[in-house]
Amino acid sequence: MMKYTPQIIEKKWQKYWEENDSYEPDSSHDKPKKYILSMFPYPSGRIHMGHVRNYSISDAISRHYRKNNFNVLHPIGWDSFGMPAENAAIKHNLHPKKWTYENIDYMRSELSSLGLSFSKKREFATSDELYSKFEQEFLIKMFNEGLLYQNTQSVNWCQTCHTVLANEQVVDGCCWRCDNESELKLMPSYSIAITKYAQELHDDLKKLENGWPKQVITMQKNWIGRSEGLEFALEFTDKSKELLDGKFDSFEVFTTRPDTIYGVTYSALAADHEIVNYLIQNNKIPQAAQDRLLKIQNQSERDRNIADKEGVELGLHVIHPFTKEEIPVLVANFVLSSYGSGAVMAVPAHDERDFEFASQYNLPIKTVITPKSGELVTDRAYTEAGLLIDSGEFSGMNSTKAGSSIIYHFEKNSMGKRKVNFKLRDWGISRQRYWGAPLPFIKCDSCGIVPVKKEDLPVTLPKDVKISGEGNPLDNHPTWKYTTCPTCGKDAVKETDTMDTFVQSSWYFLRYVSENLQDKPYNDEDVKYWMGVDQYVGGIEHAILHLLYARFFTKALRDLGYIDIDEPFSNLLTQGMVLKDGAKMSKSKGNTVDPSSIIQKYGADTARMFILFAAPVAKELEWNDSGVEGAFRFIKRFTNRAENVTLNTLPSIDHKSLSKEEKLARKKVYEALKKSNEIYEEGFGFNTLIAASMEALNALNTQSNEKIWSEAYYILTNILEPIAPHICWEIASEKFNLKNFKKLEILEEVFVEDSMKLALTINGKKRAEVEVEKTLSKDEILTLAKEELSSWIDGKNIIKEIYVPNKLVNIVVK
């Protein structure tokens, strides 16, 4: 009897795969390819169950396609820049680089204990200087093409730590490390002009509809926030122009509801609109109003979101473009300067915010849209479409038609134009950090910002660095930043900001397509062959940021002439979280399960099988120790029964001559094979594939035909190999010399049966079951059914008789 000893056989096969380079892709491009990618890990120190789930899924997919004769690329690497390394440096006085690369070594060994079929020769870390070199080349190109720029913008700043905080590092308005309140500060920083691609990023979501989860597409759509409308200028009255010293004649507003334009009763500006700033700087409004404006200006985004509506009168008026009435201009705290033109036309009768604001400040409310049917309500804003009233020549039109007519009118008379606006903002990539990729620019007093010369790349981090948590370590370094200007040769300083780590993860999938080239990031032929990623697997938490940035980078690199694809990830699978006791596993909650201890106790195959069996891949997975035991027991049983295999090849079997049990066993085995072909095409239902395999083993146990056992293991070790590779390699090599690891044909004959089971139902309710020969006619079957069901029919009228072949008979009685 084969004894199941995962600790021994798993080591054995891992060593074998390593020594034979079993999972390196072919360098030739002859075969059809599959690029299977799991989101690369941050080397935090140890792997967690989320990693196990992620890589178990991508590994199963990779192994499946490899056996089906695809050339498979399934790489792994490390997203290795980032703040935890600096925090470790502060806390434990470790150099970030040492901490990071030691973590990588440890996690690499943890991952290999899972038996993952990674293409290891392409492994790299994003903190490798070579990777930075190519990335810096991309960034310089972006800079030269105007896709990367520097400006001064408002950032989250911690006064205590003297550093900029990323949005996600501000927790409840406070610095996540020192807990002091974070504030907004104007600082020079680098931004990538992702907004130039807003339209394409929006439009190309259509191309992903079949390959990406709907939810992710929706989230990206919302984030990009495309909206169509009308942009036009509101002109000041002469008196107001005078107040503004003739500096401003008008300002632009944007609306998605041009049909409501006759309902405009006031206009609102953002608190930091340039006109408002002019009024403040030139002392044109009372001190009290200025104070309130400054207060609103300095409010953090978070405070602003929860604040009540607040307005400040400016004493300015504009002229309504149609009615020529004078309407007041105010500052409203809910108007954002970062969206549209930072100013709105306000229609209180048909916009909730405008209504609330108008009620609060006693501004007029003028109804111009009525519902097509039903009563018009006036105690709140009516925001639906309807019919226009009191709207001059547009009265009587419906909203949609009026909207386009009004835009047409504006365009014809050069008063305004159709406009598309996006919520998406440019991507600020400056971080005042040490452990990040340096920005390859030099600041020169005479020449401004100058890219580092190509031959001087990469710009690398200094090794000797003091990381105290205060200030920017690169800026504080005694010598690092001093250099000379590449253009004029005068003294200059290097840029001391480093890049957001999302820059590295925006193109790592391109680096994998070639094997560690030293002189360029990748070969063009390799990109052509391997891209796009056929299956991307990762957590839903990256639904917006990473996936949007990577999509953008792909398009930008395309336009810069580097690559020739539009979208990087053809298919996306977002796995669910791993929970314990109903909550996400986390150290602070103390509900973690360490993958390594599970592997030690049960083996990697058990861990992998449990995690794929316990829930559908996209759903949350509740960790359950008894469930793990169940997976372990199945693998043990599967191993023990292998003793019934006596033939070392696929036997030929005369199906017709088999007993009922034997036929059923074969059918279950081939059903599992069929399932295994289906799930990789659609849905990745590993849970049902494993269930089908369990059913097959249960059915096999009811008979003892050696041929059937041998055939079954020939097939089952093949289809379970992607899930539990070690034990399947062990059994398949022992019994079949691994000859069964290839595409297997489905024998349709095992599904052909001469009899069928029929449910006998009365009014749709199952009352009996019969097994009948398939040769019986419909009438014979109905007669038989009525006999079987006589006790239910007697004394009643039969109204209808329905026979569905292979399924049921339904007799309708009254």
Add this chain to the structure above:
RNA sequence: GCGGACGUGGUGAAAUUGGUAUACACGCCAGACUUAGGAUCUGGUGCCUCACGGCGUGGAGGUUCAAGUCCUCUCGUCCGCACCA
């Protein structure tokens, strides 16, 4: 508030085109083997009922010979966005 997803046994979950609800597993119960069992094997297990039978996929209606599946309304849970004009 807006948008999306989802509600099936004690638990995780199955269920082609509408066609036998609860596959598979966990747990539980009983038995076998055993010095022992938290190992292994066998059988049972939706709920109510002694039984006949009845009821069952969040709830209420509807379509249909037939509804977990389709339609309408409703309740609940989760997720995302959240003053974007």
